[in-house]
Amino acid sequence: MVEAGGVAAERLKSFIERIERLEEEKAALAADIREVYSEAKGAGFDTKIMRQVVRLRKMDETDRQEQETLLDVYKQALGLLG
Amino acid sequence: MVEAGGVAAERLKSFIERIERLEEEKAALAADIREVYSEAKGAGFDTKIMRQVVRLRKMDETDRQEQETLLDVYKQALGLLG
């Protein structure tokens, strides 16, 4: 990037602008998601729990069960269960 | 949400699926962005600096005046100016 008025600068500008365009779209989707949560909240659902559910559903079923099992073991060891 | 097999459950499922669909699209855009950075890196650019540039350009749109005020205060209070 020594040649600021040259082709490298143009190339960089192009990359930056592509990124900015994509980030704009991403931000729009994030706003949409917030809106759905807001709507759900208005319908009486607990959005924090909903986020946990979304996270869980994203996980592989095997991994999910392994994690839950391990968490139970740790809980038991700490007296948080039983 | 007492009636887990009832209409509330259906409504919840609908919200969750809308969110998941939107998050899928968001993840795709995030992947696109990573790819642009990767391409830029292949062209010899420093992606970490690029990220800072993107951040600065975003900041400038919103907080430029605050930042300048801050800079003055900081410089003055720390004796870095006059």
Next chain:
Amino acid sequence: MVEAGGVAAERLKSFIERIERLEEEKAALAADIREVYSEAKGAGFDTKIMRQVVRLRKMDETDRQEQETLLDVYKQALGLLG
């Protein structure tokens, strides 16, 4: 803060330095915590689960059970249980 060389500037500088001192100590503790996790990991424990446990123990017992119950309800509605 109009009088940059005056008493207000001195006062500000004092506040800033007190904050920085405290943040230094806070950062040191954060490092200590990371180290304990690292040690636990070396002993074969799963640090991600440990973090969950720490979070759970911080919560009020009543709240914790309510959350778990609600999560189960939502899971059932989504077919993540039973």
Next chain:
Amino acid sequence: MVEAGGVAAERLKSFIERIERLEEEKAALAADIREVYSEAKGAGFDTKIMRQVVRLRKMDETDRQEQETLLDVYKQALGLLG
């Protein structure tokens, strides 16, 4: 960790409690910091700007040179300089 009542459980409990003790101290420091900000606010200072100052002073210690390089690249590539 199969032996929840055994030595592994004891070891885990020990780790968790060390972490909790450290986090307690960390939380106390965070409270102290909030209090200093509050005191500064009472003295007429703008705490948001103060936070920015603290952040800048921290950055300057580590990343000042990178930042300056970045600024040049940004200005040049975007035609804000020369």
Next chain:
DNA sequence: GTGGGTTTGTGGCACC
């Protein structure tokens, strides 16, 4: 109660 800001937790990335 809602929004903004800060902080914490998670995932991706580079280096070893």
Next chain:
DNA sequence: GGTGCCACAAACCCAC
């Protein structure tokens, strides 16, 4: 292949 780092996303907290 694992480990530390950095950026992003989520959770928390405060102010309004």
